[in-house]
Amino acid sequence: MPLFVSLSRRALLGLGLALGLCAALPAQAETELRIGYQKSSTLIVLLKARGTLEKNLSAQGIRLSWHEFTSGQPLLEALNVGNLDLTADVADTVPVFAQAAGAHLAYFAQEEPSPAAQAILVRADSPLRSLADLKGKRVAVTKAAGSHYLLLAALAEAGLKFSDIEPAYLTPADGRAAFENAKVDAWVTWEPFLSGAQRQLSTRTLADGKKLAAYQRYYLTSQRFAKEHPQVLEAVFAELVKAGDWLRANPREAARILAPLWGNLDPAIVEQANARRSYQVRPVQLESLAEQQKIADAFFAEGLLPKQVDARDVSIWQPQTAAR
Numbered sequence: 500m501p502l503f504v505s506l507s508r509r510a511l512l513g514l515g516l517a518l519g520l521c522a523a524l525p526a527q528a529e530t531e532l533r534i535g536y537q538k539s540s541t542l543i544v545l546l547k548a549r550g551t552l553e554k555n556l557s558a559q560g561i562r563l564s565w566h567e568f569t570s571g572q573p574l575l576e577a578l579n580v581g582n583l584d585l586t587a588d589v590a591d592t593v594p595v596f597a598q599a600a601g602a603h604l605a606y607f608a609q610e611e612p613s614p615a616a617q618a619i620l621v622r623a624d625s626p627l628r629s630l631a632d633l634k635g636k637r638v639a640v641t642k643a644a645g646s647h648y649l650l651l652a653a654l655a656e657a658g659l660k661f662s663d664i665e666p667a668y669l670t671p672a673d674g675r676a677a678f679e680n681a682k683v684d685a686w687v688t689w690e691p692f693l694s695g696a697q698r699q700l701s702t703r704t705l706a707d708g709k710k711l712a713a714y715q716r717y718y719l720t721s722q723r724f725a726k727e728h729p730q731v732l733e734a735v736f737a738e739l740v741k742a743g744d745w746l747r748a749n750p751r752e753a754a755r756i757l758a759p760l761w762g763n764l765d766p767a768i769v770e771q772a773n774a775r776r777s778y779q780v781r782p783v784q785l786e787s788l789a790e791q792q793k794i795a796d797a798f799f800a801e802g803l804l805p806k807q808v809d810a811r812d813v814s815i816w817q818p819q820t821a822a823r
Contacts, residue, residue, distance in 0.1 A: 540587030588716035590645035605814035614708030630657035691772035743778035
């Protein structure tokens, strides 16, 4: 006798109701997390290479997609138009320009200051001995980067204006070439380009960021994503903290992983560069944005920002376990 004949009318009714309820329930939508990064995005690149973030989030039904960019500004533009959900670390100057452009961004993490991770270099035989000696000199710098603010702060410290020098706006690679071939008198750059030049060329450091520019790096998301997916940001924040702790405890192993991902750099260069970065990930507090205001004011004074920016007029996501 067929099975369905043996079922009672009550059982069939119950089965039908159950099937109907199942059909009425929407399928659990998988959340996609789109992460933008650069080759030099240390902690995110480490998480990608080691697979730890992917493993953690996949258990929560979250699928990752990775999107590489060559610089911070296009990265922020992609985030602002909704093509990304969060970014790896960007220099402190980048959010300021994004604010001036009216971007709807939210801070969700930052790294403790790393002032020694950028510096003003001259050649070892250069007659330049002080910041005041930069007057009238040709200086290579990447426009709108953290190193640009360091140069502004250094000139102000020496009683100079930006108009007192001849800036050469160059990418790090072009800046190094110009510096190496004596096309510029000084070069302002950041890690790992800084350690690369110091280990491979004959250089002298005119000044680093100590007492001039704190050089804090920020992780950003969109205001919409922060509001709709706080649990995802919780997971990412926790993994970033762990990645920073692991890197500081395992500098040589971290350099071995990162060296080929950073264009086959000598691991010794990577290790030296990382030693100058704090990699201590912490929540963003309004009071920690004081230097962001200095950056905004300095760039506005130089006509690089289209309008004045209130660095505190931003959205900040806070982890529930802000224990650091």
